[in-house]
Amino acid sequence: MAARRPDDEGGDGALSSPRLRYGTPERAGLDAGQIARLVEDVRLLTDGPRPWCAGAVVLAGRGPVIAAQDACGWAVRYAAYDETAGRGLGLPFAARVPMAADTPFDLASLTKLFTTIAAVQQIERGTLGIDARVGAYLPEFTAAAEYGVTVRGLLTHTSGLRPELPLYAAPDAASRLALLRAEAPSSKPGEYVYSDLNMLLLQHLLERLTGRPLDVLVRDGITRPLGMTATSYGPRAGAAATEDQRRPWAKADRGMLRGEVHDENAWALGGIAGHAGLFATAYDLAVLCRTLLNGGSYGTARILGPDFVDLMLTAPGLGFRIDQPWFMGELAGAGAAGHTGFTGTSLVLDPATDTFLVLLANTVHPRRRRADNVPRAAAATRLARAVTGPPGS
Known part of the structure; x- marks a missing residue:
């Protein structure tokens, strides 16, 4: 887990953990090219006549730094599913709702x-x-x-x-x-x-x-x-x-x-x-990831002690899945933890590299289908390959 620094103290003298802030990939100790490709890969998932998802929000970071956050596609794209045609009935462009970072x-x-x-x-x-x-x-x-x-x-x-x-x-x-x-x-x-x-x-x-x-x-x-x-x-x-x-x-x-x-x-x-x-939003889930990577604390708040975070995130894991390449890609292997959701949601946090990835997509809009976790794994692999130096500060 990320260690707390002696100067991380709140106004009341209590030890605190760094809060999330936005910064560059370089500031986070991540390769800017890999992060740019991660974002572009997610954007492509919303394209074409049969996209992987109608819309998505992706957020990636390392240490306390959010290195990338992007929203693409549509929060609402379809009016209904046409069973006969086997496709969604798209809303007029004026009636669609664009995806936003805080959706x-x-x-x-x-x-x-x-x-x-x-x-x-x-x-x-x-x-x-x-x-x-x-x-x-x-x-x-x-x-x-x-x-x-x-x-x-x-x-x-x-x-x-x-x-x-x-x-x-x-x-x-x-x-x-x-x-x-x-x-x-x-x-x-x-x-x-x-x-x-x-x-x-x-x-x-x-x-x-x-x-x-x-x-x-x-x-x-x-x-x-x-x-x-x-x-x-x-x-x-x-x-x-x-x-x-x-x-x-x-x-x-x-x-x-x-x-x-x-x-x-x-x-x-x-x-x-x-x-x-x-x-929830992607930012809120990033706060949860950061809290767990900080050993259960965020700012001056503590929701769990470090030993109990370790209990939850140590294989086989309590609630969390541990080292699952099928959705964690190359982040898996050294204790990465996370989960997926049927609607198209997922998060991964990796204590070994102090990185976190939140990918929220409405893959069941307009109709549920067989799960395809390849895009989740690919995004996580991009983040793993982006790790260059020590975490940002």
């Missing part, structure tokens, strides 16, 4: 990182045991209790729970809760199976443990102390549009979505869920 995005599964941090905060305080059984906190979740599902299993996706449940199809909140309570592991405990259900159970556990809803835990424990004023659960005005959500390709008929959570289960749960539901 909020539906983070989708990047929400899991915030739920993870909220849990690790409780582990640090000693109120939650990482190897404790979920049934000790939620005895009414009878299947998890019977099979000995642990907090660590939830955080590492090794609980054995299947990827998801059709909660959106249940008739009411009581039925949705009953499904979760009765859900038993479907694979061998200890085997990695990425599952939204892990974070839904973790949400219920945290809310039971603290007596506070998840959105309050995220706000009071993470976003407010870090000054992440553009990060919150929806609905969110001005957000990038996502999908013309209709059956048969989607699980619900909701029409073109903008500012409402895309994930059908999160929507059925009221928009606040452990696995999805948050909206």
Whole structure:
């Protein structure tokens, strides 16, 4: 992690960490040519009749310096998806909404990182045991209790729970809760199976443990102390549009979505869920990356101690994915951490080089499709190749 300097002190004498500021690639210890190509590569993703995304915001930096931030394409490009023609129905140019650097995005599964941090905060305080059984906190979740599902299993996706449940199809909140309570592991405990259900159970556990809803835990424990004023659960005005959500390709008929959570289960749960539901800007996510690279502190705020940041970011990782070349490119290999989201969002932070990359795109606008992570990996590789000297100051 980046070391704090003796002169990094706040006005009250408390040790502080450098805050983000905009600067040149050279100031950040990055090659300007590689950074320029990174930005240009992202811009090309919004071009052509079938672009990778309608629009995107990319932000890259090293140390406390943001070396590049760029917005391209459209936050809203399509009016609907034409199933017969197999393409989006584009809005007239005058009706489209250009992408801006401060456009909020539906983070989708990047929400899991915030739920993870909220849990690790409780582990640090000693109120939650990482190897404790979920049934000790939620005895009414009878299947998890019977099979000995642990907090660590939830955080590492090794609980054995299947990827998801059709909660959106249940008739009411009581039925949705009953499904979760009765859900038993479907694979061998200890085997990695990425599952939204892990974070839904973790949400219920945290809310039971603290007596506070998840959105309050995220706000009071993470976003407010870090000054992440553009990060919150929806609905969110001005957000990038996502999908013309209709059956048969989607699980619900909701029409073109903008500012409402895309994930059908999160929507059925009221928009606040452990696995999805948050909206944020690229800058706010850069603040989160910088905080973790600083060992849990940003400015005079501290949300975690360095040992607990290391616990979260050391392989196999808690919530975060570690060294995954399929979306981290050449940044992977020495402890890079990050995550992706179904709507087209991703972030990567690399303690070895003190770099961070946020790429937010509305790849599901106007319709979801098979994930293509090649552009994410390519952007991360550009950043890895840009590292020249020591981090900026």
